[in-house]
Amino acid sequence: MLSGLAAAGAGVLAAPHVRAQAGARIVVVGGGFAGASCARALGREAGNLAVTLVEPNARYTACPFSNAVIAGLREMDGQNFGYEALRRTGVDVVTARVVAVDAETRRVRLEDGASLDYARLVLAPGIDLDLGAIPGYDAAAAAVLPHAWKAGEQTLLLRRQLEAMADGGLVVIAAPANPFRCPPGPYERASLIAYYLKARKPRSKLIILDAKDAFSKQRLFEAAWTELYGGLIEWVPLSGGGRLTAVDAATRTLTTEFGSHRAAVANVIPPQRAAAVAVAAGVADRTGWCPIDPVTFESRLRPGIHVIGDAAIAGAMPKSAFAADAQAKACARAVAALVRGREPDEPKLINTCYSLVAPDYGISIAGVYQPRGGLLAEVEGAGGVSPIKAPPSFRAVEATYAMAWFRTITDGIFG
Amino acid sequence: MSGRTHRTGVAARASRRGLAVAALLWAAVPALARTAHPGDAAACGGCHAPASAGEVPDLRGRPPAEVVAAMRAFRSGERPATVMDRIAKGYSDEEIRAIAAWVTAPPGEAERPTQP
Numbered sequence: 071m072l073s074g075l076a077a078a079g080a081g082v083l084a085a086p087h088v089r090a091q092a093g094a095r096i097v098v099v100g101g102g103f104a105g106a107s108c109a110r111a112l113g114r115e116a117g118n119l120a121v122t123l124v125e126p127n128a129r130y131t132a133c134p135f136s137n138a139v140i141a142g143l144r145e146m147d148g149q150n151f152g153y154e155a156l157r158r159t160g161v162d163v164v165t166a167r168v169v170a171v172d173a174e175t176r177r178v179r180l181e182d183g184a185s186l187d188y189a190r191l192v193l194a195p196g197i198d199l200d201l202g203a204i205p206g207y208d209a210a211a212a213a214v215l216p217h218a219w220k221a222g223e224q225t226l227l228l229r230r231q232l233e234a235m236a237d238g239g240l241v242v243i244a245a246p247a248n249p250f251r252c253p254p255g256p257y258e259r260a261s262l263i264a265y266y267l268k269a270r271k272p273r274s275k276l277i278i279l280d281a282k283d284a285f286s287k288q289r290l291f292e293a294a295w296t297e298l299y300g301g302l303i304e305w306v307p308l309s310g311g312g313r314l315t316a317v318d319a320a321t322r323t324l325t326t327e328f329g330s331h332r333a334a335v336a337n338v339i340p341p342q343r344a345a346a347v348a349v350a351a352g353v354a355d356r357t358g359w360c361p362i363d364p365v366t367f368e369s370r371l372r373p374g375i376h377v378i379g380d381a382a383i384a385g386a387m388p389k390s391a392f393a394a395d396a397q398a399k400a401c402a403r404a405v406a407a408l409v410r411g412r413e414p415d416e417p418k419l420i421n422t423c424y425s426l427v428a429p430d431y432g433i434s435i436a437g438v439y440q441p442r443g444g445l446l447a448e449v450e451g452a453g454g455v456s457p458i459k460a461p462p463s464f465r466a467v468e469a470t471y472a473m474a475w476f477r478t479i480t481d482g483i484f485g
Numbered sequence: 486m487s488g489r490t491h492r493t494g495v496a497a498r499a500s501r502r503g504l505a506v507a508a509l510l511w512a513a514v515p516a517l518a519r520t521a522h523p524g525d526a527a528a529c530g531g532c533h534a535p536a537s538a539g540e541v542p543d544l545r546g547r548p549p550a551e552v553v554a555a556m557r558a559f560r561s562g563e564r565p566a567t568v569m570d571r572i573a574k575g576y577s578d579e580e581i582r583a584i585a586a587w588v589t590a591p592p593g594e595a596e597r598p599t600q601p
């Protein structure tokens with residue numbers, strides 16, 4: 071398929087404004103769970119939309135289950151997905167980075183100077199890590215104290231550091247305040263690292279330094295830690311001096327208001343915000359995230375631009391891949407309706423996030439959401455976490471469902 | 486479910502978008518609970534799909550009545566579940582019926598438009 075890229079690059083696009091009509095061009099920025107799912111869903115909508123997905127990487131590396139890679143339970147190959155199937159459904163996948171968005175002329179500019187016009191834009195760029203929020207934690211420090219919060223080389227770096235660590239070493243995970251990508255993620259990571267340490271380096275210890283006083287599925291995690299790992303994991307909440315005030319990469323020292331910890335391996339998960347392109351497009355507010363309409367996912371700040379996935383302020387919905395996929399499909403429906411001048415349906419969305427506390431011990435949190443008071447609110451009476459008391463067979467089934475979910479969602483988007 | 490009526494919800498959104506005509510049309514509809522639509526089932530595909538067959542059932546091609554019965558039994562707690570009990574509680578009978586029709590659509594129709 072001839073991509074709009076070449077034509078736009080030559081500056082010969084006839085109409086700078088693509089009219090909202092059947093066959094309108096929808097540009098999706100970001101080929102992660104949110105963007106790739108939305109591009110695929112847009113292709114299924116009526117109206118014969120021309121869908122372009124812009125993503126700088128030829129391959130997507132998924133974060134879910136990357137904690138299992140860190141613990142040596144899984145290989146990185148299983149995390150990587152290509153865009154071939156998406157191309158086969160008719161989506162024009164452009165391998166490039168968007169550097170600017172002009173909401174007035176409805177045009178995005180790519181790194182190489184080319185541009186793409188859109189009738190509606192879907193921004194799904196995920197997060198940027200705030201390297202500057204914690205004194206001493208910059209890009210150079212992240213190469214020594216990995217965050218591993220974007221899967222890829224960072225994931226493998228943390229794994230290698232754990233493998234190289236001597237028995238008896240201190241592992242420290244620093245978790246950020248809310249909101250951030252994957253609320254149960256740091257605790258799943260702590261669990262699986264503890265699983266690795268218990269089997270391979272049993273004299274070691276793991277400390278979680280937390281910038282908050284409560285976390286997702288807390289009672290379930292804490293009960294499982296006691297049951298499976300004895301005293302191996304220690305959680306230090308904000309009120310106990312858990313918040314980082316500085317790090318020193320050279321000595322792997324993490325400092326809090328209450329003291330400092332010299333780690334053998336330190337995993338620093340810094341605060342986050344919507345990825346830079348959201349700021350460039352003018353859709354991020356002072357919080358660093360993007361306010362949206364809960365029915366259409368259209369930005370509250372710039373008309374014609376929709377924001378989905380981790381970058382969006384999705385009310386009660388957590389920043390998860392499951393939520394990103396659900397939002398993507400609802401957004402695709404709304405975009406298709408708006409392009410055809412129809413009233414979008416009010417969406418009803420689900421989230422289910424599984425965490426592995428051990429390979430055969432899964433726990434989950436679920437929720438059902440719908441627009442209320444201008445936000446995506448939780449439907450009362452629904453959702454919640456796995457039962458606090460349950461037999462091992464129940465935990466084993468949830469671990470199986472966790473794997474099944476990952477296969478299903480990645481197959482639905484990339485397969 | 487929110488106490489917001491169908492009429493006020495749609496009218497509010499319509500006027501926000503300047504679709505006065507749509508608002509007038511919808512105003513004729515008596516105030517009801519939220520109207521279900523096929524998009525409500527989209528999130529189910531996060532887990533229920535062919536790739537999941539084996540652990541999580543692929544619902545396509547199954548009788549819709551079976552899904553309706555299962556959802557109601559999950560919702561009431563009559564049928565034990567790991568997560569479906571928590572999810573089913575978020576749906577009305579009408580929504581369950583609409584969702585069941587959608588998720589059981591036979592294979593091959595999966596990539597069709599979700600709107601007429």
Ligand SMILES: Cc1cc2nc3c(=O)[nH]c(=O)nc-3n(C[C@H](O)[C@H](O)[C@H](O)COP(=O)(O)OP(=O)(O)OC[C@H]3O[C@@H](n4cnc5c(N)ncnc54)[C@H](O)[C@@H]3O)c2cc1C
Nearest residue numbers: 100102103104133134168195196252379380389390391392
């Ligand atoms: C350790 C860990 C475990 C997790 N486990 C789970 C789990 O079990 N279940 C779950 O549901 N979620 C999980 N998550 C969360 C999940 O990974 C995210 O919520 C999800 O990736 C969000 O999808 P997204 O599309 O919004 O962002 P991303 O997946 O980050 O995708 C964004 C894409 O946009 C691209 N992009 C960025 N800027 C530009 C630009 N300027 N131009 C073009 N493209 C751009 C990026 O290259 C990227 O490919 C986990 C996360 C972590 C870190």
